[in-house]
Structures are given as C-alpha cells and as structure tokens.
Amino acid sequence: MAASVDGLAGKLAALERDDLRRTRRVLDSPQGPRVRLDGRELVNFSSNDYLGLANDPGLARAVHRSLDEFGTGSGASPLVSGHLRAHEDAERRFAAFCGLPRALLFGSGYAANIGILTVLGGPEAEIFGDRLNHACLHDGARLSRSVYTRYAHVDIAALGRALEASKAVVRIVATDAVFSMDGDVAPLPEMLALCERHDAWLVVDDAHGIGVLGACGRGSLEHFGLASPRMVYMATLGKALGGYGAFVGGAPDTIEWLLQRARTYVFSTALPPLLAAAACAALDRVERDPALVARLRSRIGEFRAACAGLGVPVLPSDTAIQPIILGEAARALEVSARLLERGFLVPAIRPPTVPQGTSRLRVSLSAGHERDDVERLARALAQSLG
Numbered sequence: 001m002a003a004s005v006d007g008l009a010g011k012l013a014a015l016e017r018d019d020l021r022r023t024r025r026v027l028d029s030p031q032g033p034r035v036r037l038d039g040r041e042l043v044n045f046s047s048n049d050y051l052g053l054a055n056d057p058g059l060a061r062a063v064h065r066s067l068d069e070f071g072t073g074s075g076a077s078p079l080v081s082g083h084l085r086a087h088e089d090a091e092r093r094f095a096a097f098c099g100l101p102r103a104l105l106f107g108s109g110y111a112a113n114i115g116i117l118t119v120l121g122g123p124e125a126e127i128f129g130d131r132l133n134h135a136c137l138h139d140g141a142r143l144s145r146s147v148y149t150r151y152a153h154v155d156i157a158a159l160g161r162a163l164e165a166s167k168a169v170v171r172i173v174a175t176d177a178v179f180s181m182d183g184d185v186a187p188l189p190e191m192l193a194l195c196e197r198h199d200a201w202l203v204v205d206d207a208h209g210i211g212v213l214g215a216c217g218r219g220s221l222e223h224f225g226l227a228s229p230r231m232v233y234m235a236t237l238g239k240a241l242g243g244y245g246a247f248v249g250g251a252p253d254t255i256e257w258l259l260q261r262a263r264t265y266v267f268s269t270a271l272p273p274l275l276a277a278a279a280c281a282a283l284d285r286v287e288r289d290p291a292l293v294a295r296l297r298s299r300i301g302e303f304r305a306a307c308a309g310l311g312v313p314v315l316p317s318d319t320a321i322q323p324i325i326l327g328e329a330a331r332a333l334e335v336s337a338r339l340l341e342r343g344f345l346v347p348a349i350r351p352p353t354v355p356q357g358t359s360r361l362r363v364s365l366s367a368g369h370e371r372d373d374v375e376r377l378a379r380a381l382a383q384s385l386g
C-alpha cells in the first residue's frame with residue numbers, strides 16, 4: 001500500500017481503471033431528505049441523518065444559544081482547560097439517556113474507538129472482531145498491538161471457540177451493534193453471555209443504533225435490555241443525532257480510566273461546546289418526540305413492503321440501512337447513475353468499504369422522508385435494476 005513520489009500517478013490510474021476511484025459531490029443545500037446537486041433537487045437516500053435532525057431548527061437554536069454563551073472553540077484538551085460546562089452537561093445528559101453510570105465526550109466516533117481499544121488492549125490482550133466491523137474498530141485493534149482475531153460475520157459459535165482457545169490475560173470482543181453497510185444487528189445478548197463466561201470486555205459501537213433502535217430510540221442497549229459493567233458502549237453524534245462527535249459510556253472506573261489514558265481524548269482539543277449543546281438538544285428531542293423514531297420505523301416498513309411487492313432484492317434489515325447487493329463495482333455505479341437520472345441520490349458502495357464482489361447500493365432511510373418518497377424509490381429501483 002506504500003506509495004513513492006513517482007508511484008502515485010500509477011496508483012491513482014489503477015483506481016480509475018478498477019472503478020474504485022472516489023469523487024466527492026458538492027451539495028448546495030443542507031443535509032436533508034431533499035438536497036440540491038448540480039442545480040437539481042434530488043430525493044436523498046445517501047445520508048446517515050436517520051431522524052432528519054442535521055438541519056433541524058430546534059437543534060440550530062440550541063447551537064446559536066451556545067455560540068453566544070461559549071463561543072466557537074474549546075481552546076484546549078479537556079484535561080487542561082477545554083472541559084466547559086456544555087461538555088459536562090452533555091456527558092451527564094447522555095449517561096441518563098442511555099441508562100449508563102457515566103459517559104465521556106470524544107471528538108469523533110473514530111477517535112473514540114481508537115481510544116477505547118488502545119487503552120483496554122495491549123500486547124497481553126487479545127481482541128476479537130467481527131469481519132464486517134467498521135474500519136475504526138479494526139484500526140483500533142491494530143494500533144493497540146493486541147493479538148487480533150477476526151471471526152466470520154455474526155458467527156457466535158466461531159467467537160465462542162476463539163474465546164475458548166485464547167491464552168491472553170485480557171480479552172476484548174468488539175462489534176458494531178448495527179453493521180454499517182449491511183444494516184443487520186449483532187446478537188448482543190449472546191455475545192455478552194460469552195463475554196461473561198470467558199471474562200471478556202464487550203465493546204459495542206452503536207453508531208447506527210442510537211436514535212434508531214429501542215422503543216424510545218435509545219439505541220441497541222434499550223433494544224435488547226442490556227446492562228453490564230463489562231460493556232463499553234460507544235455512540236456517535238454525527239448520524240441520527242444530527243451533530244458531530246461521540247460518547248463512550250460505561251462503568252465509572254472504565255470511564256475514569258479512559259479519561260486518564262485514552263490518547264485520542266487526552267491529546268486532542270475538546271469538541272467545540274456548541275456541538276455538546278447540539279447533542280443535548282438532540283437527546284431532548286428524541287425523548288420529547290417519540291413520533292420521530294416512529295416515523296423512521298414506518299418508512300422502513302413501507303420501503304420493505306414496496307420492495308417485496310416489486311421483487312427488489314433488498315437484504316434483510318430492520319434498521320435505517322437497506323442494502324441491495326449488486327456484485328461488481330461497475331454494476332453498482334451504473335444502477336446508482338440510473339437512479340440519479342430519475343432524481344434519487346443512492347450511493348454505490350464499493351471495496352474497500354465492502355468486500356470484493358459485494359458492491360451494493362446502500363439506501364438510508366430517514367424520518368424526514370415521506371411515505372411517497374420511499375415507495376417511489378422502490379419503483380425506481382425495480383426499473384433501474386432491469
């Protein structure tokens with residue numbers, strides 16, 4: 001993977017040839033159920049803004065108030081002087097929302113996962129990761145210098161055998177709660193039982209579960225009714241919660257140890273206070289307005305029913321992520337382009353984000369969509385796949 005000065009042009013050309021070169025689209029509108037792209041309005045099925053909060057007036061008002069009170073920058077690491085009242089309030093608010101003893105606010109989900117795994121892991125530890133885990137759990141495991149064992153996707157029997165065989169002093173199981181490119185949910189109760197039997201930590205990444213799963217949208221722990229001091233729970237603020245940043249929740253000592261030692265916490269400037277305010281406003285909104293999560297659930301049901309009726313082969317998924325596997329990267333790009341012509345923004349997801357030969361369309365649904373939007377998309381999919 002290394003690139004020399006002279007080798008770079010050839011590497012870029014190879015990406016182009018293999019249909020793997022990425023380009024960015026410039027949106028001329030806020031994120032939302034409809035976006036403006038190249039002068040056209042498109043129905044947007046490409047974002048993780050699952051509750052339509054990324055451009056919510058209530059969140060924006062909370063951010064304006066925080067901006068007036070606390071300004072733009074936090075100015076320092078949280079351990080020096082960057083931990084402002086807004087951050088303290090947001091941590092308490094998040095812990096209460098998720099029913100966890102204590103929480104810590106990180107700069108991003110990526111930074112949080114790197115922090116968790118490098119602090120808990122090390123040369124005497126073994127980390128067990130699902131093959132389809134998010135890149136930052138993978139990178140955290142590598143960076144921690146732990147023995148790193150990957151098991152087949154949601155293969156609990158394989159995980160049990162690997163834990164049984166482990167000679168490590170410290171064992172850590174790390175998993176996405178909702179898999180980001182497949183939309184399926186990890187069997188967390190069975191995984192926690194295995195972790196109890198084999199004295200392992202369970203690190204849960206709920207980036208796509210917070211605000212989506214659970215009767216009140218509190219995430220995968222509410223969905224399964226789980227609580228345990230051996231669990232370390234991470235949820236991001238940049239997806240359903242409409243802002244940016246991440247929380248880690250867990251037992252008081254776990255959080256205190258992360259605060260003392262996680263390098264991505266200690267050596268990084270605290271999040272701007274206005275983002276902590278946005279987080280509080282989002283959690284308040286999810287609590288006060290159960291109709292929001294209910295709307296997302298309705299859209300998921302309506303989209304799946306429409307696809308079933310039209311023979312659109314969407315993967316089994318009860319979450320906002322609804323993938324359609326197409327195989328080769330070129331095919332995924334072609335179908336995505338046809339949908340764009342019809343006015344729908346649906347991204348083609350290609351390697352290395354997904355394994356070779358499983359390029360796909362990743363439809364993301366939102367509480368901001370109308371029933372008509374998702375049913376029209378299902379019809380456009382049926383036509384574009386032909």
Ligand SMILES: *Cc1c(COP(=O)(O)O)cnc(C)c1O
Nearest residue numbers: 108109110134176180207236238
């Ligand atoms: C998006 C994502 C992250 C990274 O979170 P950021 O706050 O965007 O850095 C981590 N894990 C999963 C599963 C994700 O989808």
